[in-house]
Each structure stands twice: as C-alpha cells, then as structure tokens.
Amino acid sequence: MSELKFEISASDSNSSARAGKISTGHGEILTPIFMPVGTVGSVKAITQQQLREDIKAQIILGNTYHLYLRPGTEVLSAAGGLHAFMGWDGPILTDSGGYQVFSLAASRKISEEGVVFQSHIDGSRHLFTPESVTDLQRAIGADIIMAFDECVPYPSEYAYTKDSMELTHRWYERCKNRMVETESRYGYAQHLFPIVQGGVFDDLRKASAEFASSQNAPGIAIGGLSVGEPEEKLYEVCGMCCDLLPTQRPRYLMGVGTPWNLLECIALGIDMFDCVMPTRNGRNAMLFTGEGIVNIDNKKWEKDFSPIDPQTDSLVSTHYSRAYLRHLIKSKEILGLTLASVHNLAFYLQLVGEAREHIIAGDFTSWKKEKTERMKTRL
Amino acid sequence: MSELKFEISASDSNSSARAGKISTGHGEILTPIFMPVGTVGSVKAITQQQLREDIKAQIILGNTYHLYLRPGTEVLSAAGGLHAFMGWDGPILTDSGGYQVFSLAASRKISEEGVVFQSHIDGSRHLFTPESVTDLQRAIGADIIMAFDECVPYPSEYAYTKDSMELTHRWYERCKNRMVETESRYGYAQHLFPIVQGGVFDDLRKASAEFASSQNAPGIAIGGLSVGEPEEKLYEVCGMCCDLLPTQRPRYLMGVGTPWNLLECIALGIDMFDCVMPTRNGRNAMLFTGEGIVNIDNKKWEKDFSPIDPQTDSLVSTHYSRAYLRHLIKSKEILGLTLASVHNLAFYLQLVGEAREHIIAGDFTSWKKEKTERMKTRL
Numbered sequence: 001m002s003e004l005k006f007e008i009s010a011s012d013s014n015s016s017a018r019a020g021k022i023s024t025g026h027g028e029i030l031t032p033i034f035m036p037v038g039t040v041g042s043v044k045a046i047t048q049q050q051l052r053e054d055i056k057a058q059i060i061l062g063n064t065y066h067l068y069l070r071p072g073t074e075v076l077s078a079a080g081g082l083h084a085f086m087g088w089d090g091p092i093l094t095d096s097g098g099y100q101v102f103s104l105a106a107s108r109k110i111s112e113e114g115v116v117f118q119s120h121i122d123g124s125r126h127l128f129t130p131e132s133v134t135d136l137q138r139a140i141g142a143d144i145i146m147a148f149d150e151c152v153p154y155p156s157e158y159a160y161t162k163d164s165m166e167l168t169h170r171w172y173e174r175c176k177n178r179m180v181e182t183e184s185r186y187g188y189a190q191h192l193f194p195i196v197q198g199g200v201f202d203d204l205r206k207a208s209a210e211f212a213s214s215q216n217a218p219g220i221a222i223g224g225l226s227v228g229e230p231e232e233k234l235y236e237v238c239g240m241c242c243d244l245l246p247t248q249r250p251r252y253l254m255g256v257g258t259p260w261n262l263l264e265c266i267a268l269g270i271d272m273f274d275c276v277m278p279t280r281n282g283r284n285a286m287l288f289t290g291e292g293i294v295n296i297d298n299k300k301w302e303k304d305f306s307p308i309d310p311q312t313d314s315l316v317s318t319h320y321s322r323a324y325l326r327h328l329i330k331s332k333e334i335l336g337l338t339l340a341s342v343h344n345l346a347f348y349l350q351l352v353g354e355a356r357e358h359i360i361a362g363d364f365t366s367w368k369k370e371k372t373e374r375m376k377t378r379l
Numbered sequence: 380m381s382e383l384k385f386e387i388s389a390s391d392s393n394s395s396a397r398a399g400k401i402s403t404g405h406g407e408i409l410t411p412i413f414m415p416v417g418t419v420g421s422v423k424a425i426t427q428q429q430l431r432e433d434i435k436a437q438i439i440l441g442n443t444y445h446l447y448l449r450p451g452t453e454v455l456s457a458a459g460g461l462h463a464f465m466g467w468d469g470p471i472l473t474d475s476g477g478y479q480v481f482s483l484a485a486s487r488k489i490s491e492e493g494v495v496f497q498s499h500i501d502g503s504r505h506l507f508t509p510e511s512v513t514d515l516q517r518a519i520g521a522d523i524i525m526a527f528d529e530c531v532p533y534p535s536e537y538a539y540t541k542d543s544m545e546l547t548h549r550w551y552e553r554c555k556n557r558m559v560e561t562e563s564r565y566g567y568a569q570h571l572f573p574i575v576q577g578g579v580f581d582d583l584r585k586a587s588a589e590f591a592s593s594q595n596a597p598g599i600a601i602g603g604l605s606v607g608e609p610e611e612k613l614y615e616v617c618g619m620c621c622d623l624l625p626t627q628r629p630r631y632l633m634g635v636g637t638p639w640n641l642l643e644c645i646a647l648g649i650d651m652f653d654c655v656m657p658t659r660n661g662r663n664a665m666l667f668t669g670e671g672i673v674n675i676d677n678k679k680w681e682k683d684f685s686p687i688d689p690q691t692d693s694l695v696s697t698h699y700s701r702a703y704l705r706h707l708i709k710s711k712e713i714l715g716l717t718l719a720s721v722h723n724l725a726f727y728l729q730l731v732g733e734a735r736e737h738i739i740a741g742d743f744t745s746w747k748k749e750k751t752e753r754m755k756t757r758l
Contacts, residue, residue, distance in 0.1 A: 041706060045713040049694065071681070071706040078682045079702060085684075087698050302450070303457045305464075315428065319466050323458060327420060327450040334424040337713055 004144075004191040004218035006250050014365040016242055016269035019356045022219075022250055024091040024143040025188025026083065029058045031250060031271040032355055034262065034348045035093060037279065040066040041086045044279050045338045046345070048088045054314045055345040056353075059091040059143075061274045064136050065100030068126075069119055073139040081141025081186045093274075094142035095254070096133045096175075096195075098149045099223075110150065112167070130174035134182070134192070141186050145179070146221060146254075147172040149195040154228040161199035168197045169211050176215070191218040193252060196241050199224060200233050209244035219250040222270075226256045235264055242269035259288050259351055260372045266355050267368060278348045282340035285329050288347045292377030294322065296340065301326045308339070314346030383523075383570040383597035385629045393744040395621055395648035398735045401598075401629055403470040403522040404567025405462065408437045410629060410650040411734055413641065413727045414472060416658065419445040420465045423658050424717045425724070427467045433693045434724045435732075438470040438522075440653045443515050444479030447505075448498055452518040460520025460565045472653075473521035474633070475512045475554075475574075477528045478602075489529065491546070509553035513561070513571070520565050524558070525600060525633075526551040528574040533607040540578035547576045548590050555594070570597040572631060575620050578603060579612050588623035598629040601649075605635045614643055621648035638667050638730055639751045645734050646747060657727045661719035664708050667726045671756030673701065675719065680705040687718070693725030 005023040012018065022029040036043045036051065038060045043051055051057045062082055067073070071085075079085035082092055098115075101108050105117035114129030130148040137145040149168040152161050172194045179192045194212040198204030212220045222241050225234050238253060245251055252272035253265050262273055278288065285297040290311025294301070301322040308325055309317040316339050325343075328336030354371075358364040384402035391397065401408040415422045415430065417439045422430055430436045441461055446452070450464075458464035461471055477494075480487050484496035493508030509527040516524040528547040531540050551573045563569045573591040577583030591599045601620050604613050617632060624630055631651035632644050641652055657667065664676040669690025673680070680701040687704055688696040695718050704722075707715030733750075737743040 040710045040712055041703070042710075042712045042714040045717070047695070047714065047717065048698070070710050071702070075682055075702065075706070079684050079700070085700070085703055085706075087700075087703065303454055305458050316426070319427070321458070321464070321466075323450070323454065324420070324464055324466065327454070327464075331419045331421075331449050333419055333421045334713060334716055335421040335426065338424070338426065338717065 004189070004250070006219070006248065008248070010360040012267070012359050012364045013362065015267035016239075017266045017355070017359045017364050018269065018271070019359040020250065020271060024059075026089060026091040026143055027058075029091060030353075030356060032262070032266045032352045033058055033272055034352045035059050035061045035272065035274040036345050037061045037063070037274055037276050038086070039063045039276075040070060041082060043341075043345070045283070045334070045341045046279075048086065050316075050342050051088070052090070054316055054342055056349050057090065057345070059093060060088060062092055062094045062140060062142065063097070063100060064094050064133055064140065065097035065104065067094075067140055068097065068136055069121055073136055076141070077139050077185075081139075083141055091143040092141070093144035094137045094140050094146060096137070096146040096148040097128055098133075099151050099255070101128060102151060112170075114148070130171040131178045134175045134178040138182055138185050138190060142190060143188065144219065145190055145192045147175040147192060147194050149197060149223055151224045151227065152197070152199055154200065156199055158201055158204075161201055162204055165197045165199075165204050165208050168195065169208070172215070193217060193219045193221045195221045195223040195254070197224045200229055200237055202240065205237055205241055206244060209241045213244060213246050217249065219252060220245050221252040221254050223254045225253065226261070231261070234261070235268065238265050238270065239268040245269075259348065259375050262348070262351060263355060263368045263372055266352070266359075267365070273352070278344035279341045282344040283337045285340065287340060288344055288375065289379070290347075290374065292374060292379045294379050296322060296326050297329050298326075308343050309347065312343065312347045312350055314343065314350075316342040317346055383568070383629070385598070385627065387627070389739040391646070391738050391743045392741065394646035395618075396645045396734070396738045396743050397648065397650070398738040399629065399650060403438075405468060405470040405522055406437075408470060409732070409735060411641075411645045411731045412437055412651055413731045414438050414440045414651065414653040415724050416440045416442070416653055416655050417465070417467075418442045419449060420461060422720075422724070424662070424713070424720045425658075427465065429695075429721050430467070431469070433695055433721055435728050436469065436724070438472060439467060441471055441473045441519060441521065442476070442479060443473050443512055443519065444476035444483065446473075446519055447476065447515050448500055452515055455520070456518050456564075460518075462520055470522040471520070472523040472631075473516045473519050473525065475516070475525040475527040476507055477512075478530050478634070480507060481530060491549075493527070509550040510557045513554045513557040517561055517564050517569060521569060522567065523598065524569055524571045526554040526571060526573050528576060528602055530603050530606065531576070531578050533579065535578050537580055537583075540580055541583055544576045544578075544583050544587050547574060548587070551594070572596060572598045572600045574600045574602040574633070576603045579608055579616060581619065584616055584620055585623060588620045592623060592625050596628065598631060599624050600631040600633050602633045604632065605640070610640070613640070614647065617644050617649065618647040624648075638727065638754050641727070641731065642734060642747045642751055645731070646744070652731070657723035658720045661723040662716045664719065666719060667723055667754065668758070669726075669753065671753060671758040673758050675701060675705050676708050677705075687722050688726065691722065691726045691729055693722065693729075695721040696725055
C-alpha cells in the first residue's frame with residue numbers, strides 16, 4: 001500500500017487536537033480541514049475558481065454513486081479522471097457510494113457479495129461490490145478512496161449493527177486486495193481509507209477502531225455518525241474512536257457537521273471533515289457567520305446593508321450585503337444560492353484554518369469555547 | 380436636460396456603423412455595446428465579479444417593473460440606489476416597465492393617465508404613470524432612464540399602432556417634464572431617452588423618429604422591434620429609424636437579439652443593445668461560439684473535452700470543457716446555468732468589442748459577413 005505523507009506540526013496540550021499536513025499527488029492539505037461536497041462533479045452552484053480563490057478549498061469530495069450514474073466512468077476515464085473533467089487540480093476524496101445506495105437509491109438488496117440497487121434517476125438496476133467501487137474510484141481518479149461500507153441507521157439493533165460492522169470489515173479487506181491488484185490510473189498515488197463503524201455501541205466501535213488501526217492504512221475514516229444520534233453520543237463515540245486510532249494517521253469524520261461539531265471533534269482528534277450542511281443550508285437561506293446564525297430570508301435583514309459577514313475573509317462575504325442576499329433568496333434568483341453557498345463554505349474553511357492557527361498558538365481550547373458560543377447565537 | 384457625453388471615434392465607410400464612447404457618472408462605455416439584463420437586481424446566475432472580470436460588461440440593464448415589485452424602491456433608496464444595493468459600480472440603464480406591464484403582468488388597463496396592472500407575483504394592483512416610472516428610475520439610480528412607452532405587439536392594426544405611438548410621445552413629454560422637476564438622487568447625472576415606436580409602418584416610424592430627434596434628448600431608443608416580425612422587417616425599420624436620428628446621439632435598439640442581429644444592426648448605426656437571449660438560451664443549453672451554435676445537451680458533446688469556446692477570451696469559456704458543461708446541464712446542476720450564461724455573455728461582449736475594433740480598422744463589413752456565416756453554423 002502506497003504511503004500517504006501526514007506530518008503533525010503541532011498538538012494541543014489541553015485536548016487531542018492536532019495541526020498537520022497531508023501531502024497528495026495534487027498538493028498539500030493543511031489540517032484540520034473541511035472538504036466541500038462536489039456531489040455530481042460540482043460543488044453545487046459554485047465555480048472551481050470560487051472554490052479555489054474565494055472559499056480557499058484545499059480538497060473536495062466527490063460522490064461515487066452520483067458520478068457512476070452521471071456522467072459515468074466511461075466519460076470520466078476518457079477525460080483523464082474527475083480532476084481534468086471538472087477543471088479542479090486540487091486533491092479529491094471520493095466516498096464509496098455505500099451511504100447513497102442506502103439513503104438515495106430507489107431500492108437495494110444487500111448480500112455478502114455487495115449491494116444490488118435501483119438508480120434514483122431512472123430505476124435501472126446496478127450492482128456495487130467492494131471490488132467494483134474500488135475500480136470506480138480508481139477510474140474517477142480520487143486521491144483518497146473510501147472502502148465500501150454499510151452505514152447503519154440510528155437507532156439500530158445491536159445484532160444488526162454487529163453483523164453489519166463485520167461485513168464492512170470483510171468488504172474493506174476486499175477493497176484493500178483490489179487496490180493491490182490494480183494500479184493508479186492517472187500517474188499519481190491513490191490511497192484507501194478503511195471506515196470505522198459499529199453504531200453507538202462502545203464494544204463494537206472499539207472492535208472496529210482496533211480493526212482499522214491494525215491495517216496499516218494511510219488514513220482512517222469514522223462513519224455512521226451524525227445519522228440522528230444525540231450530539232453527546234456523536235462526541236462520545238468520536239472521542240472513543242480517536243483514542244484508539246494511530247496518532248500518525250489522518251482521521252476523517254464522515255458527514256459531520258455544524259461549525260461547533262467541527263470544533264468539538266477537532267478537539268477529540270479529527271483531522272478531516274465533509275458535510276453538505278454549508279451548501280444545503282445556504283440554499284435554504286441559513287447562513288453561518290462570525291456573529292452567529294442568520295436566517296437570511298427573515299424580514300429583519302430587509303434593509304441591513306452591512307456585509308453578509310464582515311468576519312469572513314471572502315469576497316462574497318464582504319462585497320454583498322445581507323439585504324441584497326435576502327432579496328435574491330426571496331426572489332428565487334439563482335445568484336442567491338451561489339452567494340449563500342460560497343459564503344457558508346468560506347466560513348467553514350476559515351473556521352478550520354483558525355482552529356489550526358489556535359492549535360499551533362496553544363490557545364485552541366479557550367478560543368473554541370468562545371467561538372462556539374458566538375457561532376451558536378441566533379441573530 | 381443634462382448632457383450625456385458621446386464621442387464618435389470612427390465611422391465605417393461601407394455602412395452606418397460607428398465606434399464611440401459614452402461617458403456616465405459610473406464610467407465610460409465603449410460602443411457598440413451589449414448590456415446584460417439584470418432583471419431583478421441580478422444578471423441571472425452570475426456574480427458581479429464574473430460580470431466585470433470574465434464577461435467584461437461595461438453597463439448592465441435593470442427592469443423597473445421587477446425592481447419596483449421586489450425589493451421595492453423603499454429598500455433601494457435606503458441602500459443608496461441599485462448600484463450600492465447589488466454591488467455593481469458600472470453604469471446601469473433601466474427600462475421603464477412598460478414592456479413588462481404588457482408582457483408579464485396578470486392583467487392591465489391602459490389609459491391616458493397610465494397603466495393599472497396586477498402584479499404577476501401576488502396579483503396586487505398598481506398604477507404606473509410616466510411620472511411614477513420616472514420617479515422609480517430616479518430612485519433606482521439608473522444612469523440612463525427610459526421613457527414610459529407602450530410596445531405594441533406584432534402584428535397590430537395601423538390605427539391602434541398610430542394611437543399608441545402618439546400616446547408614447549405624450550408620455551415621453553410627461554417623463555421629460557418630470558425629469559426637469561426632479562433631481563438626480565445619488566449625486567450623479569441621470570439621462571432620459573425617448574423611445575421610437577410605430578410598429579412596422581414606415582410613416583409612423585418616420586414620424587416617431589422625427590419626434591424623438593426633435594427633443595434634444597441625450598440618446599434615443601428604438602422599441603417595438605424583435606417582437607415577432609420577420610428579420611428583414613427588423614432590419615428595414617431599424618435602418619430607416621437610424622437614418623432619421625441625429626448622428627451625434629447614442630442609439631439604443633431595445634431587446635435585440637441574436638449575435639448576427641447585433642452585427643447587422645451595428646451596420647445600420649445602432650450603438651447599444653440588450654437582450655435576455657444569451658442568458659435565457661444559455662440556461663436552455665444553447666451556446667453561441669466562435670465556431671457556431673452548440674446545443675450543449677446533445678449527445679455529441681458527451682466526450683468532447685475541448686473548451687466550451689476557445690475563441691472566447693473568458694476564463695469560463697476556456698477553462699471548462701463542452702463535455703463537463705453538458706454533464707452539468709444534463710444533471711440539472713446549478714453550475715451549468717452559471718457557466719452557460721457567463722460564456723454566452725462573454726461571447727456577446729467580445730463580439731461587440733471585435734465589431735468596434737473592425738469599425739476602427741475599416742474592415743467591419745467584410746469581417747461581419749464572414750463572422751455571421753460562422754456564427755450561424757449549427758455544430
């Protein structure tokens with residue numbers, strides 16, 4: 001298995017937070033990092049220039065399920081991979097499609113072999129196996145590839161969760177074997193992360209974290225959280241997993257979460273995050289700002305000509321006013337979706353960047369407390 | 380009436396085309412020029428940075444009808460006008476709302492006084508008069524204000540067209556008086572253009588062009604064209620009007636048109652254009668390129684990884700491939716609407732810029748012929 005270079009430059013003395021650097025074939029990623037979600041080869045409503053320059057994204061996420069259905073790996077292979085296809089030259093991480101097969105597909109049937117599912121677009125039938133999703137992610141050209149897993153819903157029975165976790169482990173081994181049997185597609189290294197599952201059961205999470213830790217994997221993901229469990233449970237499970245995972249490997253918490261979720265989980269030792277929240281909530285008029293939460297369609301912003309967020313160092317956040325963004329959203333103008341999404345992502349990227357600085361400066365814990373309080377305020 | 384400075388730097392010897400410069404309180408406009416349409420305070424799906432940097436727009440158009448309904452002039456006045464509200468510091472021209480009242484409103488009743496209409500949004504009743512739309516455009520802060528007019532549909536009876544034209548003339552005089560009675564709102568000059576009407580009837584167009592020419596107006600618009608009449612009729616009426624209008628004033632042909640319409644009408648002596656075609660057609664997958672017309676949702680572009688249009692000097696046109704844009708449009712991704720709109724507008728702005736260069740270079744007519752042929756090709 002090829003090496004993914006990860007250097008830790010600073011560790012917080014009052015928490016498990018660390019500041020690091022991941023080196024990929026498409027450049028370096030300073031951690032902790034948030035990865036904007038580019039579902040179907042596009043971070044919704046945002047150009048690659050805005051991603052790079054305004055949002056300062058360092059790595060983005062692609063969804064294998066979506067990209068497999070559209071445009072398909074035949075097109076992506078012909079393009080020379082997703083980077084070339086979409087015009088993004090930074091690192092890309094892809095999920096395995098497992099989550100979408102269970103949450104989006106019109107129907108699915110799971111077996112040891114894999115999952116047969118029907119497309120949510122046209123009802124056509126498809127089979128995903130650990131081997132096929134590994135091949136798909138190879139073809140997409142992901143710098144970081146996720147193992148095929150089953151993400152159990154919350155709540156789930158112990159027995160089901162345990163069986164599912166064991167299946168996820170067996171599937172990881174098949175993905176790992178497939179990675180060894182196949183080559184990187186486009187001249188740069190591709191790295192496979194196993195996923196820790198186990199629901200909210202301590203012994204299962206422990207078993208799964210220990211399994212993942214024993215694999216000499218280049219990085220490890222924690223999945224199956226932020227699926228409806230209480231926030232304290234998320235932190236408890238995340239913290240327990242982090243404590244069991246090897247220090248010298250990047251840790252990726254999948255699908256999490258709010259800005260304060262990020263800070264709390266950074267404190268627990270997480271290095272990488274992704275979530276549709278900044279873009280999806282933005283499209284639904286909810287903005288995260290340095291001063292707190294803004295529901296931009298509220299009448300109170302009608303004549304507020306102050307910037308969307310003077311504390312977020314992005315052109316969109318400072319050039320456009322709350323009144324203008326409210327007007328766009330109320331008038332259902334497409335530009336409203338773009339500005340809200342760019343702002344929220346810029347806010348997230350700035351947040352993890354500041355977290356990194358405070359970890360290095362040594363005052364992360366006190367900064368986190370104050371920042372969290374402010375961010376949660378409803379304006 | 381305040382002066383609007385318009386200098387003609389070159390005139391074509393083989394046609395009536397001219398290259399000029401309009402000076403406004405928000406900067407200079409090199410003519411011939413195309414004005415992107417920013418209906419509700421936003422050129423649909425496009426940021427003001429993209430307008431300025433990628434599209435190289437020099438002036439944009441706002442729709443009084445839409446802005447009056449949303450966000451309303453109370454908000455726009457509080458913001459300090461539309462420029463400040465939307466964060467666009469270039470010149471803005473507003474239409475009078477006449478066209479939308481007749482084409483969009485749920486119902487309307489016209490009288491000498493003005494037009495009572497029902498909002499297409501909530502059915503509420505409103506009255507537009509020449510005085511009120513002048514005040515509205517003052518409040519919006521338009522650099523160039525259009526007189527209130529009735530745009531008759533095609534075809535219309537002679538008698539109706541004549542009565543309507545005479546009403547439009549009386550309404551212009553009321554707008555002109557209102558301009559004199561009121562002040563510029565935000566510290567820069569605002570200029571009123573009369574509109575030539577008269578349908579497709581030569582004597583009416585002649586009468587209307589002579590009326591407009593006699594007003595010592597800072598510029599003159601030609602309305603009521605591109606409303607369904609044959610293309611030859613558009614050129615015939617446009618040419619006849621241009622021949623009657625004063626040379627030293629900018630001429631604005633409203634709502635026109637295709638790229639070849641622009642070149643043909645530039646040859647007839649038009650300086651300014653606006654049209655929703657580049658953005659609306661773009662959102663419907665139709666691209667204008669230097670090589671011809673591209674229906675980007677066509678299967679033939681599925682694996683065409685060449686730039687959207689290598690001949691259009693915009694980042695969007697050269698950074699993204701046809702295959703990628705096709706994928707976005709097929710997948711109904713918002714970014715597809717943005718990229719298609721930015722490209723088409725960049726194409727339009729480059730086209731009028733090239734027309735200007737060729738007028739100055741003296742080979743406009745031969746260039747126009749060759750360019751038109753290429754642009755009309757269906758790829």
